[in-house]
Amino acid sequence: VTGQTQYEAIHNFVESLQLALSCVTNAVLRRATYNPRIDPQVLILNDNSPVLLPGAEVALHVAQHVRVSQAGEPSGSWYASSVGYYYVLMNRRGAEILGYHWHPIGQSSVTEPHLHLGPGVGVGNRPTAEAHLPTGSISLEDVLRLAIASYSVIPRRSDWDSTLRATKAAREPG
Amino acid sequence: MSVTTGADIVYIDVLDKDEGMALLDRQARQFLGMSGEQFARAWKEGAFIEDADRKPELRRLAMLLPFAD
Numbered sequence: 448v449t450g451q452t453q454y455e456a457i458h459n460f461v462e463s464l465q466l467a468l469s470c471v472t473n474a475v476l477r478r479a480t481y482n483p484r485i486d487p488q489v490l491i492l493n494d495n496s497p498v499l500l501p502g503a504e505v506a507l508h509v510a511q512h513v514r515v516s517q518a519g520e521p522s523g524s525w526y527a528s529s530v531g532y533y534y535v536l537m538n539r540r541g542a543e544i545l546g547y548h549w550h551p552i553g554q555s556s557v558t559e560p561h562l563h564l565g566p567g568v569g570v571g572n573r574p575t576a577e578a579h580l581p582t583g584s585i586s587l588e589d590v591l592r593l594a595i596a597s598y599s600v601i602p603r604r605s606d607w608d609s610t611l612r613a614t615k616a617a618r619e620p621g
Numbered sequence: 622m623s624v625t626t627g628a629d630i631v632y633i634d635v636l637d638k639d640e641g642m643a644l645l646d647r648q649a650r651q652f653l654g655m656s657g658e659q660f661a662r663a664w665k666e667g668a669f670i671e672d673a674d675r676k677p678e679l680r681r682l683a684m685l686l687p688f689a690d
Contacts, residue, residue: 477634485638485687494644495685510684533684535677543677553683554670563674577675 448527448618453515454481457488460513460527460618464490467588467614470607471600472507474498487512487530487552497537500594502601505544507594508535509587512552529618534590535565536598542567545593547585560584588615641688648685652678661689 448463450456457478465476474493479485490511492498497506512531518524534547543565551558561579570576588611594600595607604610636644646657653660660682663669673679 475634477636479641479688480635480637482638484690485641486690487687489641489685489687491644491684495648495681508681510681512684512687531684533680546677546680548674548680550680550683554664554667555673557674565677579674 449518449524450527451524453525456515456525456527457481457513461490463614463617464511464587467591467611468492468509470602470604470610471500471591471594472498472603476509487514488527489513497535497541499539500598500600501603503594503599504539505594505598505600506537506539506541507590508533508537511587528620529584532560532585532587534585534587536590536594537565538567540567544568545590547582547590548579549584586615586618588612638688641685645682645685645688648678649682652682657685657689661686 448456448460450459461476461478468476476490476492478490479488490513492509495510497508499506510533511529513527514530515525515527518526531551532549535543536545537543543563544567546563546565548563549560557579560582562582564570564575592611595602642657649655649657649660664683664686669679
């Protein structure tokens with residue numbers, strides 16, 4: 448997502464995520480005030496707590512790390528991109544069902560995007576229950592679409608399909 | 622603070638470094654019984670390496686660590 452200023456780039460990034468989220472929840476993203484001392488930038492949904500989704504027995508937890516850098520073209524513009532995420536679907540009791548994680552910065556030996564099958568799936572087999580299943584990069588829209596298609600979440604907007612397509616496309620590298 | 626989203630209008634809320642640190646502190650106390658600063662220090666020292674991917678609350682707290690740097 449580009450912008451003429453660092454603020455505009457991050458704002459456009461956050462706005463597209465919030466618009467995507469509006470398809471399933473009225474919960475609000477909070478982002479860090481733009482501050483070079485906060486790196487990467489942090490975005491959290493519902494004060495870093497799960498949100499119960501409409502029509503279903505699943506809740507969504509979203510946290511996102513974003514970094515803003517100078518874009519090559521057009522000259523002088525700024526580019527905001529995801530540098531980590533925590534997208535989790537959990538059951539009503541708070542047990543994780545699916546955990547899409549990417550934490551390239553930090554201490555984990557797994558720095559590629561991956562999926563955890565959580566206790567909410569009922570996977571008792573220890574290697575599988577603790578495995579980091581490779582996924583490639585996952586967008587928030589992918590998870591929201593999955594929630595609607597497979598977990599009986601009722602969209603809040605009639606234009607949810609086109610909205611999710613548009614917001615995902617808006618954040619894809621040019 | 623905006624707390625709802627309309628169909629087309631998007632509200633985005635903001636938190637500064639102190640508010641982010643306060644949130645980390647509150648959730649670290651809730652989940653682990655330690656302060657946010659204690660959690661940040663222990664995380665940097667590698668105290669949670671073994672458990673970080675087994676205990677969702679640790680990864681959830683770790684997403685707030687940029688506020689503690």
